[in-house]
Amino acid sequence: MKNLSIRKGMVPIIAVVAGFLLGAIIMLIFGYNPIWGYEDLLSQAFGNSKSIGEIFRSMGPLILTGLSFAVAMRAGMINIGMSGQALAGWISSVWFALSFPDMPRVFMIPLVIIIGAAWGAIMAAIPGILKAFWGTSEVIVTIMMNYIILLISTYLVHYGFNQKLMASKDSTIQVGANATFRNSFLTSITNNSRLNIGIFIAIIAIIIVAIIFKRTTLGFEIRAVGLNPNASESSGISSKRTIIISMLMAGGLAGLGGVVEGLGTFQNFFVQYSSLSIGFDGMAVALLGENSPIGILLAAFLFSILKVGAPGMNVTGIPAEIVNVVIASIIFFVGIKFVIEKILPQLPKKVAKKEGEN
Amino acid sequence: MTAQNVIEMRKVTKIFGEFVANDQIDLQVRKGEIHALLGENGAGKSTLMNMLSGLLEPTSGEILVNGETKKIDSPSKASKLGIGMVHQHFMLVDAFTVTENIILGNETVHGGKLDIKKAEKEILELSQKYGLEVKPDALVRDINVGQQQRVEILKTLYRGANILIFDEPTAVLTPAEILELLDIMRNLVKEGKSIILITHKLEEIRAVADRVTVIRRGKSIETVEVEGRSSKELAEMMVGHSVSFVTEKKAANPGKVVLDIKDLVVHESRGAQAVKSLSLQVHAGEIVGIAGIDGNGQSELVRAITGLQHVESGQVNVKGQNVANYRPRQITEMSVAHIPEDRHRDGLILAMSVAENISLQTYYKAPLSHHGFLNYKAINRHARELMIEFDVRGASELVPASALSGGNQQKAVIAREIDRNPDLLIVSQPTRGLDVGAIEYIHKRLIQARDEGKAVLVVSYELDEILNVSDRIAVIHDGQIQGIVRPKDTTKQELGVLMVGGKG
Numbered sequence: 001m002k003n004l005s006i007r008k009g010m011v012p013i014i015a016v017v018a019g020f021l022l023g024a025i026i027m028l029i030f031g032y033n034p035i036w037g038y039e040d041l042l043s044q045a046f047g048n049s050k051s052i053g054e055i056f057r058s059m060g061p062l063i064l065t066g067l068s069f070a071v072a073m074r075a076g077m078i079n080i081g082m083s084g085q086a087l088a089g090w091i092s093s094v095w096f097a098l099s100f101p102d103m104p105r106v107f108m109i110p111l112v113i114i115i116g117a118a119w120g121a122i123m124a125a126i127p128g129i130l131k132a133f134w135g136t137s138e139v140i141v142t143i144m145m146n147y148i149i150l151l152i153s154t155y156l157v158h159y160g161f162n163q164k165l166m167a168s169k170d171s172t173i174q175v176g177a178n179a180t181f182r183n184s185f186l187t188s189i190t191n192n193s194r195l196n197i198g199i200f201i202a203i204i205a206i207i208i209v210a211i212i213f214k215r216t217t218l219g220f221e222i223r224a225v226g227l228n229p230n231a232s233e234s235s236g237i238s239s240k241r242t243i244i245i246s247m248l249m250a251g252g253l254a255g256l257g258g259v260v261e262g263l264g265t266f267q268n269f270f271v272q273y274s275s276l277s278i279g280f281d282g283m284a285v286a287l288l289g290e291n292s293p294i295g296i297l298l299a300a301f302l303f304s305i306l307k308v309g310a311p312g313m314n315v316t317g318i319p320a321e322i323v324n325v326v327i328a329s330i331i332f333f334v335g336i337k338f339v340i341e342k343i344l345p346q347l348p349k350k351v352a353k354k355e356g357e358n
Numbered sequence: 359m360t361a362q363n364v365i366e367m368r369k370v371t372k373i374f375g376e377f378v379a380n381d382q383i384d385l386q387v388r389k390g391e392i393h394a395l396l397g398e399n400g401a402g403k404s405t406l407m408n409m410l411s412g413l414l415e416p417t418s419g420e421i422l423v424n425g426e427t428k429k430i431d432s433p434s435k436a437s438k439l440g441i442g443m444v445h446q447h448f449m450l451v452d453a454f455t456v457t458e459n460i461i462l463g464n465e466t467v468h469g470g471k472l473d474i475k476k477a478e479k480e481i482l483e484l485s486q487k488y489g490l491e492v493k494p495d496a497l498v499r500d501i502n503v504g505q506q507q508r509v510e511i512l513k514t515l516y517r518g519a520n521i522l523i524f525d526e527p528t529a530v531l532t533p534a535e536i537l538e539l540l541d542i543m544r545n546l547v548k549e550g551k552s553i554i555l556i557t558h559k560l561e562e563i564r565a566v567a568d569r570v571t572v573i574r575r576g577k578s579i580e581t582v583e584v585e586g587r588s589s590k591e592l593a594e595m596m597v598g599h600s601v602s603f604v605t606e607k608k609a610a611n612p613g614k615v616v617l618d619i620k621d622l623v624v625h626e627s628r629g630a631q632a633v634k635s636l637s638l639q640v641h642a643g644e645i646v647g648i649a650g651i652d653g654n655g656q657s658e659l660v661r662a663i664t665g666l667q668h669v670e671s672g673q674v675n676v677k678g679q680n681v682a683n684y685r686p687r688q689i690t691e692m693s694v695a696h697i698p699e700d701r702h703r704d705g706l707i708l709a710m711s712v713a714e715n716i717s718l719q720t721y722y723k724a725p726l727s728h729h730g731f732l733n734y735k736a737i738n739r740h741a742r743e744l745m746i747e748f749d750v751r752g753a754s755e756l757v758p759a760s761a762l763s764g765g766n767q768q769k770a771v772i773a774r775e776i777d778r779n780p781d782l783l784i785v786s787q788p789t790r791g792l793d794v795g796a797i798e799y800i801h802k803r804l805i806q807a808r809d810e811g812k813a814v815l816v817v818s819y820e821l822d823e824i825l826n827v828s829d830r831i832a833v834i835h836d837g838q839i840q841g842i843v844r845p846k847d848t849t850k851q852e853l854g855v856l857m858v859g860g861k862g
Contacts (some may be wrong), residue, residue, distance in 0.1 A: 217722045217730050224718070227707045233666060234696065234704040235718040236687030 012288050014340050019330030026325055032318045044312020045305045053190025057265060058304035060198030064257030065282025066300055067209050068250040070291035075246035076226040081124060081142025082254040083279025084149035087272065088123045089116035089255025090262035091153045094269040097179035098165045098172060105178045112179060112259055120255015121248045123149060128247030132240035146275045154271050171270030181264035198260030205253060210293040222246050284331050364389045364521055364552045370419035372405050379405040383578040385571055392543060392553045394563040396596050397573035398793035403556050407523050411443045412436035442514025446526040448506050452499040456492050457481055460513050484515050489545045503652065504535035522546065523554045528562060529791060532651045533821060533854050540566050558793050560589040574598055597795050605801040610829040613642035616782050616813035622672035624662040632658035634837035645804060645814040647828030649821060651857050655837035656817045657699060660786050664696045665689040676782060690719060695780035697771055699787045705771040708760035712752060713741035715759045716774045748773035749799060765796030772800060776807055783807055783814045789823060801827050821850055835859045
């Protein structure tokens with residue numbers, strides 16, 4: 001058994017290495033020196049305290065959307081709607097923060113967290129309920145909801161928000177000191193980066209999610225339904241209820257990711273012209289992290305390094321797009337991990353056991 | 359000498375990791391014989407046949423086909439050598455016709471166009487030659503299980519198979535269909551085909567097989583002529599110790615009514631009535647067996663009683679309370695246990711640990727959890743205790759349920775359900791696909807539950823099982839109880855007549 005789990009952990013690592021190698025080959029093909037390229041990437045990412053701050057800033061939303069995807073996945077649901085759910089969390093928390101500029105910070109921070117998570121959860125509950133009661137494909141519904149939420153948010157900014165809250169036609173004013181997720185200590189130790197308390201919220205979320213799945217009856221039910229809804233129903237676990245709860249949790253986490261992005265990274269809301277990238281990057285993070293809380297933490301760290309370090313490659317004239325190619329290669333190799341499992345020495349014993357039956 | 363052996367396997371060994379599935383097995387199949395392979399679950403029969411049909415390659419040893427050493431490295435290679443397998447779980451496309459299924463992967467094409475007419479003609483010829491009656495243009499989903507199996511057989515014949523491997527072919531058939539299949543097998547042999555029959559049904563071996571090779575724990579124990587062997591002898595060779603077929607039991611001592619079904623109507627998934635105004639009572643301290651052909655409303659009846667399927671009308675009274683359309687957990691909490699028909703689909707979560715599976719009905723209660731937090735120490739300890747009590751043999755309670763053999767998986771389900779000390783036990787196909795040893799144990803457990811005063815309802819397609827465990831037998835046909843008889847006063851023939859809707 002132990003052997004098997006070690007080998008399982010090897011797959012993402014091999015995928016990452018293979019992704020970097022493929023990125024290097026592409027750099028070579030286009031006539032760039034990959035060693036310099038990666039050196040620039042790393043020195044940009046870790047070269048100064050500001051960019052290190054940015055790495056941890058970027059990790060917050062990625063961890064939260066990664067967890068969102070993983071929680072839904074455990075119940076057998078594929079949540080593609082994290083962009084929309086995060087957007088709902090972002091716009092609702094910013095609206096609330098702007099509407100109550102005088103509320104004390106001790107009340108404001110918990111309230112924006114609750115409101116953002118709640119709106120994310122509501123947006124995810126819709127595909128959850130449709131799936132549970134009518135068997136509608138959650139993939140299609142969540143994708144469509146991304147567009148619906150995106151356009152509603154634009155409408156709200158243009159027509160719904162009080163003009164007093166608006167800095168321009170397309171963006172709101174900045175939230176006040178009572179609601180911002182940044183704090184002077186974090187800002188000062190990282191030389192004015194946008195680092196905020198989002199990363200701590202994300203780490204708390206990792207711990208809570210890990211506890212739920214390892215230790216609680218709810219996590220047990222979600223895992224059971226995800227693995228075998230028929231047997232779960234037979235033993236009295238309601239798969240409908242469990243699917244809806246898991247989607248509420250997933251939406252809440254994605255919504256929280258939006259709150260961190262809004263009140264931490266940007267401090268306001270402005271019209272979005274496409275689905276939030278944290279929604280899709282979260283999927284990649286969960287995939288690379290194999291849906292495990294610790295895996296997601298590490299994957300979010302890696303993705304953030306790549307994102308923050310990418311502009312550094314410009315120094316040697318390598319287009320930052322190459323970094324996206326590296327990220328895409330890693331996801332590609334994670335996606336075909338069964339090939340890596342095959343190539344790894346000795347076939348997994350699980351398979352052997354199965355064939356040995358009868 | 360070897361020329362008359364169509365198949366000869368010499369010292370064939372297959373090792374998965376550290377697990378030796380087949381250990382130097384020898385097997386010789388003569389031309390024109392029905393050769394049975396007998397062994398318990400997990401003895402290595404399927405592994406051996408998978409090597410013959412090209413799904414697996416031996417670790418060592420050699421396989422001779424018609425006297426020549428061959429390397430069978432793919433199913434298509436096996437097919438070329440004239441080896442065909444009739445699988446236990448049919449590999450058919452429901453929405454295709456019989457003809458389309460048979461030619462699938464082997465189509466005759468004229469200028470890019472399928473020549474269905476020609477194929478149909480060939481199939482009709484084949485089916486007449488071997489007595490395999492099928493309608494070539496019928497859709498597979500519209501024909502019954504026995505006919506589907508004939509399609510599987512025709513598929514191998516159409517590909518020119520001379521050596522047919524039947525993997526547990528009668529597991530899904532009715533008694534009448536079994537007799538027909540045995541006839542078909544005799545016909546095939548008469549026409550010069552050779553057959554390898556994998557089964558653990560001893561009666562069938564005695565009925566058709568010429569010789570039998572016994573496999574026990576991955577080793578070939580011996581090959582003997584079937585003629586003159588009793589079932590008991592064969593069973594003892596298979597398990598390696600003496601067995602008894604008839605489970606000893608005292609006379610039933612029925613108490614008050616525990617399950618009282620009145621005019622129950624249940625629809626199947628497509629909306630047709632599957633259970634039609636059915637009434638039945640089960641008393642404390644008795645086992646009522648439901649005999650019937652698969653698809654006569656048994657599954658729907660069980661699913662309705664346990665809350666898994668909607669009840670259209672009628673009552674399901676458990677200890678005097680109508681539980682129709684209650685949620686499954688409400689029903690379990692009224693001290694009803696359910697051992698589902700398909701342990702892989704409904705009984706177990708294969709990827710979860712054995713301990714978690716054993717706790718699937720009780721995980722939310724103390725001492726296994728407190729205020730929504732699981733106590734894994736208690737869960738694992740509880741599972742260990744039950745695994746000892748119910749003789750679940752596996753490495754440990756922490757391995758995934760998929761690592762257990764079929765018999766041990768079923769024992770785990772039974773442990774989970776009986777441990778809750780239910781007043782009513784709903785049992786569906788409790789021993790499907792299990793070997794003699796496990797069957798014996800499970801029957802004993804059911805009778806023990808009865809003796810402790812529990813009401814037990816057993817649904818099974820195996821008449822022997824029904825006759826062995828039941829105190830009363832209710833025969834179901836077309837969603838209704840066709841008649842209720844006592845095992846002592848009935849015969850298989852009478853039950854057979856009732857099962858097809860006749861009067862007993």
